[in-house]
Every structure is written in structure tokens, then in C-alpha cells.
Amino acid sequence: MASSGAACFDRAIDTALALLAWLVALLVVGTIGWIVADLLRQGLPRLSWAFLVELPIDAGRSGGIRPILISTLLILGVCLAVSVPIGLATALFLAEFQRGHRGFGPLVRYSLDTLAGVPSIVFGLFGNAFFSITLGLGFSILSGGLTLACMVLPLLIRSMETALRAVPAEHRLAAAALGLPQRVSLLHIVLPAAAPGLAVGLILGIGRALAETAALLFTSGYVDRLPGSLLDSGRALSVHIFDLAMNVPGGASQAAATALVLVALVLLINGFTGWAAQRWLGSLSSAAL
Amino acid sequence: MTDPDLCLEACDLSVRYGGRPAVSGVGLQARRGRILAIVGPSGCGKSTVLACFNRLHDLNPACDLRGSIRLDGQEILRSGLDVLALRRRVGLIVQRPNPLPLSIGRNLTFPLRHHGMGRRADRQDAARQAMQRVGLWEEVKDRLGRPASELSGGQQQRLCLARALVLEPEVLLLDEPCSALDPLASAVVEELVASLRGSVTILIVTHNLAQARRLADDVAVFWNRDGVGYLEEQGSADAVFAAPRSPITAAYLAGARG
Amino acid sequence: MLKPSSSFHRHPDRPLLWTLRLLSAVAALIVALILLFVLREAWPALHQLGPLRFLHDPGWHPAAGGADAQYGLLPMLAGTLLSSGGAVLLAAPLGLGSALFATSYGPPRLGGLHRQLLQVLGGIPSVVVGFWGLVVLTPLIRQWHPPGQSLLAGILCLTVMILPTTALLSEQAVREVPAESLQAAAALGLSRRATLEGVVLPVARGGLLSAVILASGRALGETMAVLMVAGNVIQVPAAVFDPVRTLTANIALELGYALDLHRAVLFVGGLVLMGVVAVVMALAASLQRSPGHG
Numbered sequence: 001m002a003s004s005g006a007a008c009f010d011r012a013i014d015t016a017l018a019l020l021a022w023l024v025a026l027l028v029v030g031t032i033g034w035i036v037a038d039l040l041r042q043g044l045p046r047l048s049w050a051f052l053v054e055l056p057i058d059a060g061r062s063g064g065i066r067p068i069l070i071s072t073l074l075i076l077g078v079c080l081a082v083s084v085p086i087g088l089a090t091a092l093f094l095a096e097f098q099r100g101h102r103g104f105g106p107l108v109r110y111s112l113d114t115l116a117g118v119p120s121i122v123f124g125l126f127g128n129a130f131f132s133i134t135l136g137l138g139f140s141i142l143s144g145g146l147t148l149a150c151m152v153l154p155l156l157i158r159s160m161e162t163a164l165r166a167v168p169a170e171h172r173l174a175a176a177a178l179g180l181p182q183r184v185s186l187l188h189i190v191l192p193a194a195a196p197g198l199a200v201g202l203i204l205g206i207g208r209a210l211a212e213t214a215a216l217l218f219t220s221g222y223v224d225r226l227p228g229s230l231l232d233s234g235r236a237l238s239v240h241i242f243d244l245a246m247n248v249p250g251g252a253s254q255a256a257a258t259a260l261v262l263v264a265l266v267l268l269i270n271g272f273t274g275w276a277a278q279r280w281l282g283s284l285s286s287a288a289l
Numbered sequence: 290m291t292d293p294d295l296c297l298e299a300c301d302l303s304v305r306y307g308g309r310p311a312v313s314g315v316g317l318q319a320r321r322g323r324i325l326a327i328v329g330p331s332g333c334g335k336s337t338v339l340a341c342f343n344r345l346h347d348l349n350p351a352c353d354l355r356g357s358i359r360l361d362g363q364e365i366l367r368s369g370l371d372v373l374a375l376r377r378r379v380g381l382i383v384q385r386p387n388p389l390p391l392s393i394g395r396n397l398t399f400p401l402r403h404h405g406m407g408r409r410a411d412r413q414d415a416a417r418q419a420m421q422r423v424g425l426w427e428e429v430k431d432r433l434g435r436p437a438s439e440l441s442g443g444q445q446q447r448l449c450l451a452r453a454l455v456l457e458p459e460v461l462l463l464d465e466p467c468s469a470l471d472p473l474a475s476a477v478v479e480e481l482v483a484s485l486r487g488s489v490t491i492l493i494v495t496h497n498l499a500q501a502r503r504l505a506d507d508v509a510v511f512w513n514r515d516g517v518g519y520l521e522e523q524g525s526a527d528a529v530f531a532a533p534r535s536p537i538t539a540a541y542l543a544g545a546r547g
Numbered sequence: 548m549l550k551p552s553s554s555f556h557r558h559p560d561r562p563l564l565w566t567l568r569l570l571s572a573v574a575a576l577i578v579a580l581i582l583l584f585v586l587r588e589a590w591p592a593l594h595q596l597g598p599l600r601f602l603h604d605p606g607w608h609p610a611a612g613g614a615d616a617q618y619g620l621l622p623m624l625a626g627t628l629l630s631s632g633g634a635v636l637l638a639a640p641l642g643l644g645s646a647l648f649a650t651s652y653g654p655p656r657l658g659g660l661h662r663q664l665l666q667v668l669g670g671i672p673s674v675v676v677g678f679w680g681l682v683v684l685t686p687l688i689r690q691w692h693p694p695g696q697s698l699l700a701g702i703l704c705l706t707v708m709i710l711p712t713t714a715l716l717s718e719q720a721v722r723e724v725p726a727e728s729l730q731a732a733a734a735l736g737l738s739r740r741a742t743l744e745g746v747v748l749p750v751a752r753g754g755l756l757s758a759v760i761l762a763s764g765r766a767l768g769e770t771m772a773v774l775m776v777a778g779n780v781i782q783v784p785a786a787v788f789d790p791v792r793t794l795t796a797n798i799a800l801e802l803g804y805a806l807d808l809h810r811a812v813l814f815v816g817g818l819v820l821m822g823v824v825a826v827v828m829a830l831a832a833s834l835q836r837s838p839g840h841g
């Protein structure tokens with residue numbers, strides 16, 4: 001009798017858990033559907049080719065987002081121009097020259113882990129104090145891009161190091177046994193073999209940089225004019241959404257349209273990353289056989 | 290005085306990994322143009338010793354070499370030695386074929402270029418000759434631009450052999466070069482090794498005693514005591530196989546142990 | 548012909564190694580630079596006011612000037628902790644439920660789709676979640692209980708932000724349970740619930756806990772999603788329908804016009820934030836090192 005009672009209890013709990021699991025799944029789907037449907041409902045009517053290429057009018061209440069797109073690309077460009085060389089060099093250093101558990105390498109790794117945990121608004125504080133004021137760059141695309149570069153660096157390095165470590169050790173050994181210097185083996189053997197994984201890391205970094213707002217508020221600024229140089233202030237897509245939603249009465253539908261552009265960009269990039277990682281990592285492992 | 294016949298000589302060679310001894314007190318001689326087979330059970334440090342001769346252990350900071358190795362009378366374990374040049378003179382073939390992730394042709398021309406052969410035509414000539422030498426040319430001449438990973442295991446191993454030969458090494462280290470191949474491909478590679486007798490000094494590690502009998506001019510038998518490898522006996526192949534001095538060697542060669 | 552070997556450089560890789568080392572040092576120095584500059588900017592406030600005033604001042608009137616100025620950060624700290632805490636309380640069980648759906652209770656074919664949807668949700672920028680919260684969520688809450696912009700709205704938006712983290716990491720933790728253990732449980736004829744209780748949860752506990760901690764680190768540092776929906780009134784909230792201001796929102800709202808001591812106090816807020824996040828991350832790290840997980 002007792003055992004059948006326990007079995008009954010088991011079954012009840014099991015059903016409850018199953019119910020909970022399904023509920024959560026539906027909730028996730030519902031939330032995503034809700035957000036996307038709402039953005040589409042509000043933003044899609046405003047979305048057109050003209051929206052992408054026209055200048056904003058009346059603080060963004062009408063017109064398009066051309067200068068915002070251009071500023072976003074410029075900020076991204078500065079961010080990548082700085083973070084990719086530093087990131088790749090650090091990833092190479094950590095993956096190829098650091099085998100021990102003491103010394104400089106672990107220090108670099110620890111420092112990067114800490115950097116990864118810094119909240120984005122603190123990057124904004126730092127960028128404002130260091131790039132905008134101390135270095136005298138002001139509210140500019142350069143300040144914003146440099147701040148973002150600091151922010152995406154840990155992500156970039158982590159994924160690039162993983163890509164380099166995925167290159168089979170026997171390639172390095174073969175090159176060494178042929179008497180090739182390490183720089184030759186890195187440049188001509190390891191880097192080409194790791195290229196797909198490095199690209200995935202790069203794309204992850206781009207996605208993260210595009211989505212960021214808080215770090216840009218006080219570094220690249222709010223100005224929605226077409227930037228004339230890297231020292232001009234430029235408004236990123238994310239900042240545009242924030243400004244339209246919070247500070248411009250009647251800007252909601254334009255904000256939704258901009259949000260659609262941003263979400264489409266980010267999802268496209270993330271989707272491509274996933275697809276590319278699967279495809280290239282798959283071919284990589286079959287090539288190793 | 291150094292014996293002009295002596296190509297490679299290790300004296301009191303010891304290897305430690307992270308402080309733990311792997312091989313100790315090895316004294317080994319390889320004579321010019323002859324084939325020295327290194328045999329013994331698994332885990333007695335044969336491959337470890339082999340990789341000392343082109344200082345591949347430099348890549349592993351946890352590895353510590355003691356003793357002396359002389360190539361043509363020159364000490365090669367001293368610091369400050371041009372290791373890259375040494376590795377050009379002493380080629381290495383490992384158990385699993387390890388073509389570089391490049392095309393078939395570039396696997397040979399790429400190392401040549403970085404060892405200072407400036408003219409493209411020279412490199413292509415040298416590559417063709419090396420591939421002819423290992424009997425690969427006819428099989429691959431129409432697809433030199435294809436990835437080397439597309440070749441069969443036996444072809445890959447011959448490509449690796451050609452890649453080592455194209456650098457005109459004085460010594461060739463072969464670490465069980467046939468053990469990952471099927472019997473046919475294995476026979477082809479073995480013939481190739483035999484054909485190099487006289488032109489290159491060869492050290493070959495093998496588990497296959499029959500192969501050692503067929504190939505070797507000299508034999509070194511390794512053994513291990515408490516997990517540390519050492520050299521039990523060495524001599525000419527005829528002498529060691531016919532009348533081993535050590536009872537361990539005798540038992541091993543008779544198939545009783547190992 | 549091959550050149551004689553003596554023409555080689557002795558150490559051809561040295562310049563490369565030093566270049567890489569130099570750039571790695573730059574990467575490693577960024578975090579120190581951040582700490583240095585935030586400290587430097589915060590220093591006037593720490594020096595002139597002393598750390599206790601940030602706790603004891605009853606209000607936040609940083610621009611009042613002179614003796615009237617008040618610098619109490621406590622309401623903002625409360626806002627940060629309450630909104631993150633609430634979001635974690637919601638997201639942790641949801642994350643576990645989602646992991647169970649993807650691994651055992653849901654149909655296997657839906658599990659992959661579910662994971663992809665979570666990744667999509669994780670890819671939505673926080674400013675977009677904040678925007679959605681502002682135009683959709685807060686009006687709904689207002690109908691229920693004004694004013695709408697509230698701690699509750701902040702908690703819900705934060706939950707949306709961190710749910711992908713908790714769900715995906717929890718699923719990973721549950722999947723790390725060895726197949727042999729599951730087989731053994733099945734061989735004993737244990738029910739799904741008993742397997743869950745006796746095998747899965749004990750093994751995955753460490754991973755689940757670190758998923759929650761990592762997610763709370765994200766929630767504490769999040770700016771946009773709370774800034775846009777939580778109302779930003781400086782008070783310790785009495786109910787979930789009261790508006791609150793978090794440390795992050797406080798910085799984002801005031802840095803644009805803050806001067807002198809006011810600006811310095813905002814940087815103190817940044818320091819406090821870094822401190823709270825660092826404690827949480829250290830907790831996660833010690834958990835990952837401890838036996839029982841990994």
C-alpha cells in the first residue's frame with residue numbers, strides 16, 4: 001500500500017514538473033513572440049529603403065536614420081581596428097606561448113576575466129574619464145569606438161584563443177620538425193587553419209558591440225548629424241532607440257523601426273556565427289581524421 | 290679522436306618530464322649511412338630518445354635533457370645552437386602521417402622556401418625529385434594543388450618522407466613509420482627506407498621485430514626498469530639477433546617477454 | 548640550392564614573441580586602467596565626504612551645493628539589489644524549468660528549437676528590451692496598479708535579459724550528468740522524478756548554482772533595461788509597484804550634466820557597482836573550483 005502511495009506521489013510530482021517545463025517553454029516562446037510582434041507592429045509600417053538612407057527630421061520623429069547607420073559603422077570600425085590586432089596578438093600569446101600555470105600568461109588571463117565582468121556603464125564612466133576628457137577626444141566616434149574596443153576585448157580573446165587551440169598540435173610539431181621558425185609556422189600554418197574560428201570570434205565581438213548602449217551614452221554622444229570626422233560626436237543605433245523612446249515624445253514608432261533594424265542586424269550576425277561555427281568546426285574535425 | 294664513421298653519438302643521455310625520469314644513462318651510436326633499428330617493449334623511452342636527436346623536446350618546457358649528443362662530432366645539446374638548422378639536417382617521420390594543412394605540392398615547396406631556396410623553379414624541381422624518390426610523383430603529379438589531407442594514409446606517409454628528404458638531411462629519424470599503415474602501404478614505406486641505405490643515416494624505432502631483422506644493420510634494444518627506460522644492448526644486427534649477450538634481450542627477441 | 552645553415556638568425560622568433568607580449572600587456576592593463584581612472588575620478592568625493600556619508604545621507608541632492616548637498620547612495624543600492632534579486636528569483640526556476648524541458652520533459656525535437664529561441668532572446672539588445680518594456684509592459688502594469696514604471700517592470704525586463712543565461716547554463720549543467728548514472732537509475736527502475744531528485748539535481752547542483760550567480764552578475768550590471776522602465780525615482784521602494792532607481796541608471800541619467808563633487812559621487816556609484824559584481828563573480832569562481840562541480 002505504502003509503495004503504491006509513493007508511486008502516486010511520484011506521478012503527481014512528475015506531472016507537475018512536466019507541466020512547469022512546458023509552461024516555461026511556452027513562456028519563452030511567448031515572450032519572444034510578444035517582443036518581436038510588437039516591434040513589427042509598431043516599426044514595420046515605418047520601415048522602408050527611404051528610412052535607411054534619409055536624414056532624421058524633427059529630432060527623429062520623422063525622416064530616416066542615415067547618419068545613425070553611418071556613425072554606428074564608424075564606431076564599429078574604430079572598435080575593430082583597435083581590438084582585433086590586440087585581441088589576436090593576445091590570443092596568439094596565450095594559445096601558443098603559454099603552457100605553464102604561473103607567470104605572465106595567467107596574469108593576463110585573470111585580468112581579462114575580471115575585465116569581462118565589468119558592467120557596461122562602468123566602461124562608459126571609464127571611457128568618459130579617459131578617452132573623452134584625459135586624452136581630450138571629447139564626445140566623439142573615436143572615444144566611443146575605443147571604449148567599445150576595451151569592452152569586447154575579453155570576448156574576442158576568449159573565442160580567438162579557443163579557435164587557435166583547436167588547430168591540431170601535430171601541425172605545429174610537423175612544422176617544428178622541419179626546422180621552420182615559429183613565426184613561419186604561426187603565420188602560414190596555424191593562422192590559416194584557425195581562420196574560420198577566428199572569424200566566428202570576430203563576428204561575436206561585432207554583435208556585442210552593436211548591441212551596446214550604456215558604454216556609448218557618454219563617450220560617442222547623442223548628436224544625430226552626419227559625422228564629418230572621427231572626432232565628431234556620432235549617435236549609434238542603440239542610443240538612437242534610447243533617445244527616441246525616452247526623450248522624444250511621439251518617437252516610439254521610429255524607435256521601433258530602428259530597433260527592428262538593430263535586432264535584424266544582431267540576429268543576422270548571431271545566426272551566421274552559429275551556422276559558420278557548426279559548418280567549419282565540422283569540416284575541421286573531419287579534416288583531422 | 291672521433292671516428293669518421295660515427296655520425297650520431299649519444300653519451301649518458303637522460304630525459305626527465307616535470308622532474309620525473311623517463312630515460313636514463315643512454316649511450317647510443319649510429320654509424321654513417323647505416324640503418325639502426327631501435328626495438329623494445331612499449332614505454333621504454335624509444336620515441337623519447339629519438340626526439341632528442343632533433344631537439345623536438347625544446348617545445349615542451351617541462352622536459353629536461355641531460356648528457357651529450359654529438360652530430361659529426363659537434364655537440365647539439367648546447368644552448369645557443371641553431372636548432373632550426375639542426376632540424377633541417379636531422380629529419381623526423383612520426384607514426385601518424387602529419388602532412389601540413391597545405392596542398393600536396395606546397396607541403397614540399399613551403400619548407401624549402403623558408404630554408405632559403407629562393408627560386409620557385411628550383412623548389413618545384415627539388416619537390417618533383419623528392420616525390421619521384423618516394424614513388425609518389427606519378428600518383429599525384431596531376432593534383433599537386435589539392436589538399437594533402439585527401440591522400441591515403443600510405444601516400445601521406447610517403448609525402449612526409451619526401452618532405453623530409455627534400456631538405457637533404459644527413460640523418461633521418463623514423464618513429465614507427467609503418468605502424469599506422471595497412472600491410473601493403475607498410476611494405477612500400479619499408480622498401481623506401483631500405484633504398485635510402487648508404488645515402489642517409491637512419492634511426493628507426495619499431496615494434497615489429499621482423500621488420501627490424503629485414504632492415505637493420507645495427508640494433509639497439511631498450512628496456513625499462515621501474516618505469517625508467519634504458520639501453521639494454523646494442524650491436525650489429527647479425528650479432529644481436531644471432532647471439533644476444535643479455536638474457537633480457539634473448540628472451541625479448543625470442544618473443545618470451547614484452 | 549639550399550643555403551648553408553649558418554645563415555640562420557640565432558633567435559628568429561624573439562621579435563614576434565616580444566610584440567605579442569607587449570600587446571598582451573596592453574590588454575591586461577585595461578582593467579587596471581579602468582580601476583585607476585574610476586578611482587581617480589571618485590577620489591574627491593571619497594576624500595572630502597568620507598565613505599560613510601554615502602550610507603548615512605538621507606537623500607540624494609548632489610547638485611544642491613555647499614552644506615545642503617546630500618549624497619545618499621543607499622536607495623540606489625537598494626534599487627540595484629532588489630531589482631536584480633527579484634529577477635534572479637524569477638529567472639532561476641524558469642531557467643531550471645527550461646533546462647528540464649530541453650533535456651527530459653519536452654519532446655526531443657523541440658529541445659533544439661527551444662534552445663535556438665533562447666539564443667535569439669539572448670541576442671536582443673538590452674535597449675530593445677527596455678523599449679519594449681516602456682511601450683508595452685509599463686502601460687499594462689499601470690492599468691493594474693499605477694504608476695506602471697516600477698520595480699516590478701524593472702524586475703520583469705531584467706528577467707527577460709538574464710533568462711537566456713540561466714536557461715542555457717542550467718541546461719548545460721543538467722547535460723553534464725553522466726549517461727552511465729542515468730542508465731543506472733533507469734536500470735533500478737526509478738521514476739523520472741526520483742531520477743531527477745536522486746541523480747540529476749545532486750550532480751548538476753554546482754553548475755545550476757553557478758548559472759544563477761553568473762546571471763545575477765549580469766543583472767546587477769545591466770543598465771538600459773531597468774533605466775527605461777523602473778521610473779528612476781530615488782527611494783527605497785515599499786512595494787513592487789513603486790518606482791526605483793538603480794546605481795547603473797543613476798549614472799546614466801546624471802553623468803551628462805554632473806559637475807565636480809556630483810560627478811565624483813557618480814564614479815563612487817560605479818566603484819560600488821564594480822565591488823558588488825566582483826563579489827558575485829568571485830563567488831562563482833570559487834564555486835567552479837570547489838569539488839563537486841567540474
